[in-house]
Amino acid sequence: MHDLVIKNGTIITCDSSDRVVENGFVAVSQGKITLIASADDIPVPNAATVKDACGGIILPGLINAHTHLPMTLFRGLADDLALADWLNSHIFPAEAAHINRQSVFDGALLACGEMLLNGITTCCDGYFLEDEVAKAVNLSGMRAVLGQGVIGFPAPGAPNPEKGVEIAGQFVSQWKNAGNPLIRPSIFCHSPYTCSANTIQEAKKKAQDLGVLFQIHASETRFERETSVSTHNKSPIAYLHDLGVLDSDTLVIHSIWVDKADVRLLAQSRTCVCICPGSHTKLASGIAPVKLLEDAGVCVALGTDGPASNNSADMFREMGLAARLGKILTHDPTQSPADKVIRMATVDAAKAVGIKDITGSLEVGRQADIIVVDTNAPHLTPCYNPKSLLVYSATGADVSLVLVAGRIVVQDKKLLTFDVKAAMASVAEIAERIARKNERENKQ
Ligand SMILES: [Zn+2]
Missing domain, CATH: 2.30.40.10 (Urease, subunit C, domain 1)
Incomplete structure (x- = not known):
């Protein structure tokens, strides 16, 4: 029976x-x-x-290989902007003003409800105050790989950036020992352009010592690539490679602006990649060269990215976009066929986030x-x-x-694990406070 x-x-x-x-x-x-x-x-x-x-x-169950769950709080707050303006003038200031333990929990819980209702059973997250995200995920009944964020400036829960790696290590140890089979901790370094070389290496070493996934955004925009070349004389991928942080336990998110040499480095190091077509198109970052990556043997997973840059968490939409963009980039309608993109949102995503033997x-x-x-x-x-x-x-x-x-x-089509209406009301209340504050500041 x-x-x-x-x-x-x-x-x-x-x-x-x-x-x-x-x-x-x-x-x-x-x-x-x-x-x-x-x-x-x-x-x-x-x-x-x-x-x-x-x-x-x-x-x-679909696997969303990259997201920032609490950013449901900022869904639709600042749209139709370039990545640098969006991040520096809107998202980072909003995070500094409105992110706290309660708002992280509320935002993450709403995201879990949205994802479960959309058939996403696992997500791979990266944010700050990640233990609040873990509590929300735990309440929702979802499976997740959760990365405590590390960034080179003061962040929620980590006012001193020099302590960022230490805080990430504490989060990992706490959740590794929590005995929760659905939650796997991880370390999420924001990017090569927001973290020093030393921070990136220290964060990777901490992840390695603790045996967890290391996540990092890289090669998202042309500007990022050009700045990396002019600053380090290397592409972002070559820079990460030379720092020694690319391997099969590292997930590189975006990888849009990569050339053949970058793809070779990713393939040789067995580094997995996550692309986020909804976010890439909305921010006009570009189209990731999936064929080039896959032909070289790089495992490519799909993710939504955060709800502020997507603005939803629907992997069916991501699959549809990935299939279409793969065709547009190559001018070949046989590329990125349906069966391949379904694997990007299931088996390949499981491999990319380190749980392929489980789900x-x-x-x-x-x-x-x-x-x-x-x-x-x-x-x-x-x-x-x-x-x-x-x-x-x-x-x-x-x-x-x-x-x-x-x-x-x-x-x-009904969520059984928690009251999703109450989660919606909590986030709507926070959003009202955010909107009122912005209004006051715009008047000044
Ligand atoms: Zn992201």
């Missing part, structure tokens, strides 16, 4: 052979997948709980992080190819059932 069975769906496994199972069922026991088969071959087994996918699509695919023995897409809707009819349907037609709002480690967290 299994704990739970999801039956009557087309299963997209994302396993090594990319198997698709028609009229399939997935059985779950003690939080893990115990059986995947077609009801045409084996009768659906008994289980304490049986969920009917009603002919929809069953797939691994990212539907296979016996993996954690039961599973979602069901309800295809009984006009925009999802007919269904010739379920993978195309997911990438080009579906949205997060089509997700009807979400399991994390076998626990039902979303059912009938």
